[in-house]
Amino acid sequence: MKVTAGALNFDYDSGALRRICLGEVEIIRGVAYLVRDKDWGTLVPQIYDERIEDKRISYSATYESNSARLVVGVVIDFAEGLNFTADARATGDFETNRAGFTVLHPISGVAGAPVTIEHCDGSIRAAHFPKLIAPWQPFQDLRALTHHAGGWQISCRMEGDAFEMEDQRQWGDASYKTYVRPLALPWPYVVADGAAFSQAVRLTWQAAGSVETALPEPQISGVFPQTALVITAQEALLAATRPADLDVVKPQRLLCHFDATLHGLAELQAFAALQAVYHAEFDLELIARCDGDLDLEFASHAKDLEISGLRVASIMVCPSVDRQSTPPGSAWPPCPALADVYKAARLAFPDVILGGGMVSFFPELNRKSPPVALLDFVSHGLCPIVHDASDTGVMQTLEAVPHITATARSIIGAKQYRLGPSTIAMRQNPYGSRTIPNPEQARVCMSDDDPRHRELFGAAHTVGLAAALVGSGVEIWTPAGLYGPRGVMDWDGQVYPLAELLAVLAERAGQQVRAEIVPERRASLHFEGCTMQADLAEHRWSQELGAK
Missing domain, CATH: 3.20.20.80 (Glycosidases)
Incomplete structure (x- = not known):
């Protein structure tokens, strides 16, 4: 389903956002709330109470793992910027390798390009997206990422936990993936019965001047x-x-x-x-x-x-x-x-x-x-x-x-x-x-x-x-x-x-x-x-x- 609000447009598909664009410029490849089982299989949620309005989408999702469930209430608000929030609660001891937001940055024009990183302690540093594929996480302990695309400056802020990035190109995905819960922590892990947690991804943007970008290699x-x-x-x-x-x-x-x-x-x-x-x-x-x-x-x-x-x-x-x-x-x-x-x-x-x-x-x-x-x-x-x-x-x-x-x-x-x-x-x-x-x-x-x-x-x-x-x-x-x-x-x-x-x-x-x-x-x-x-x-x- 195509959703448009001014210059902002994106595809809404089974609770996830794809191809988040400003006009024709793709600024984020996708944002989704994903839950993985102990074999890294992606659990398919049951989505219900879905409401699609002019500047707001909301739904509830239930993920089942063995005899336990994770129930998540989601709100996607795009009245100003784009705010994707999720509140989760476990019913039963819920075993998972990962439960939370995943943000995908595109690779075309982005691989090798500058990015500004804000860490969880508030410190900020300048870096570049990897040009060759990084075998390990290029960026860790993330709170926000700011990059440029097509004359826009895009800020992606992630709340609720420490996030980190992996160079998802190595699996064939055309994206850099920023995900929640660092891999250095034990997995699988258990969300205890009755435990609740909240996360959010917030996108903002503003017009920017000419910025160095990495151009795709020509076909040969x-x-x-x-x-x-x-x-x-x-x-x-x-x-x-x-x-x-x-x-x-x-x-x-x-x-x-x-x-x-x-x-x-x-x-x-x-x-x-x-x-x-x-x-x-x-x-x-x-x-x-x-x-x-x-x-x-x-x-x-x-x-x-x-x-x-x-x-x-x-x-x-x-x-x-x-x-x-x-x-x-x-x-x-x-x-x-x-x-x-x-x-x-x-x-x-x-x-x-x-x-x-x-x-x-x-x-x-x-x-x-x-x-x-x-x-x-x-x-x-x-x-x-x-x-x-x-x-x-x-x-x-x-x-x-x-x-x-x-x-x-x-x-x-x-x-x-x-x-x-x-x-x-x-x-x-x-x-x-x-x-x-x-x-x-x-x-x-x-x-x-x-x-x-x-x-x-x-x-x-x-x-x-x-x-x-x-x-x-x-x-x-x-x-x-x-x-x-x-x-x-x-x-x-x-x-x-x-x-x-x-x-x-x-x-x-x-x-x-x-x-x-x-x-x-x-x-x-x-x-x-x-x-x-x-x-x-x-x-x-x-x-x-x-x-x-």
């Missing part, structure tokens, strides 16, 4: 990467009996998922069976145990690989423990030094291209960078539904991709850069004990099954991802699996719209390409003799042959 041309599909041993066994399934895309490479905490020789033999009937480069994604003698462990993997008959073009090694994220303020779990891990892997696989990085996502790579000198390539994945599973939120993540790849390049230098599995749905949750079930096929954060992947939406988003990667130097990307909710077809061989798109893109590996992106609106890829376009708002894509 590049070489389109090779396409890989990630497969499991179960999928490999089926594909070995139906190799024509792979011909739907004809990927240059297959990324074989191997978890040494669960898998062994039988799984390697399954991949070898597929290799016997399908020609492609086979890469091994080896999640290593790393819980004992490293030389013995990797020697055992090498022996099993030899017995299986699987011939791998490369091996990407990631310690099992590094699949889980280590948030700020948390103790790092026991793990051998990465240098020792990769030295042992190199000793066991002396003639194989060796990679490292993370089988999860960019934040984990950014917070625990590998010893690049010991590796031939570095990889990480992407997932656009960590924090916001709305259609708009998923498409907005494309704006953050060039920021991620630029920061990754600053970490890995000139080494080969690969993008691991990057699908709308999440295959494994680094931020909790499980991915979130989605039996209703809704828009659910951190779910391992998102229906949009199998619809035209998924194909349009993938065009946008491909366009956002142009100029990054990524040499191999993995935009899907083979079967199932994150694949290019279901287990019976019913093909998804994504398959046709990936077949076109796989055919153009190694070709020069030029990309154009208008955030949230459209993306295009221009090859010699072919142009591919995606309407990011209407969730569709098209191909025009003969275009240059």
Whole structure:
């Protein structure tokens, strides 16, 4: 719902504010009252008593966690400035990782730009929003942030607790997120039965003169990467009996998922069976145990690989423990030094291209960078539904991709850069004990099954991802699996719209390409003799042959 009051306009959506603008200038990307469970899943509130008036919106919201509830009364007043207030009370002992306001600052024209910070003790200092993605919180102990956009000076004051900011670009969100309750405090925590607390976010603005701003980088041309599909041993066994399934895309490479905490020789033999009937480069994604003698462990993997008959073009090694994220303020779990891990892997696989990085996502790579000198390539994945599973939120993540790849390049230098599995749905949750079930096929954060992947939406988003990667130097990307909710077809061989798109893109590996992106609106890829376009708002894509 679009709300307008003079120059101020914003979208009101299920209790949250999006695209807060003055005229056409976006000043704040969003303000929302969010409650997270112990796995960092976002609880969906029951909203009632909603009243929408000329200069005021009010509602009540109930969040349920196990047998307890958090009841929140909200008022959004925009008669003068914009004031978003919330009064909460627990019924029962309410367990949560976070309950309170989240404020999102946009990144376009803001990344690298000046900001004035007021801390909780009233002290004020000048700073800049990070240009490259900050692995840890860039700003802490926050009371207010003041920045400039489009000739306006915007002040955002946050009350009720100490706030801090994280550089949300690293999860793919096109925003800097300021949130309540510092991560250095224990979580999950309990809001005791009957306990009450209040918070507020207050926005004010005034006209300002010309101020230094950070301009977005221009789009550049590049070489389109090779396409890989990630497969499991179960999928490999089926594909070995139906190799024509792979011909739907004809990927240059297959990324074989191997978890040494669960898998062994039988799984390697399954991949070898597929290799016997399908020609492609086979890469091994080896999640290593790393819980004992490293030389013995990797020697055992090498022996099993030899017995299986699987011939791998490369091996990407990631310690099992590094699949889980280590948030700020948390103790790092026991793990051998990465240098020792990769030295042992190199000793066991002396003639194989060796990679490292993370089988999860960019934040984990950014917070625990590998010893690049010991590796031939570095990889990480992407997932656009960590924090916001709305259609708009998923498409907005494309704006953050060039920021991620630029920061990754600053970490890995000139080494080969690969993008691991990057699908709308999440295959494994680094931020909790499980991915979130989605039996209703809704828009659910951190779910391992998102229906949009199998619809035209998924194909349009993938065009946008491909366009956002142009100029990054990524040499191999993995935009899907083979079967199932994150694949290019279901287990019976019913093909998804994504398959046709990936077949076109796989055919153009190694070709020069030029990309154009208008955030949230459209993306295009221009090859010699072919142009591919995606309407990011209407969730569709098209191909025009003969275009240059």
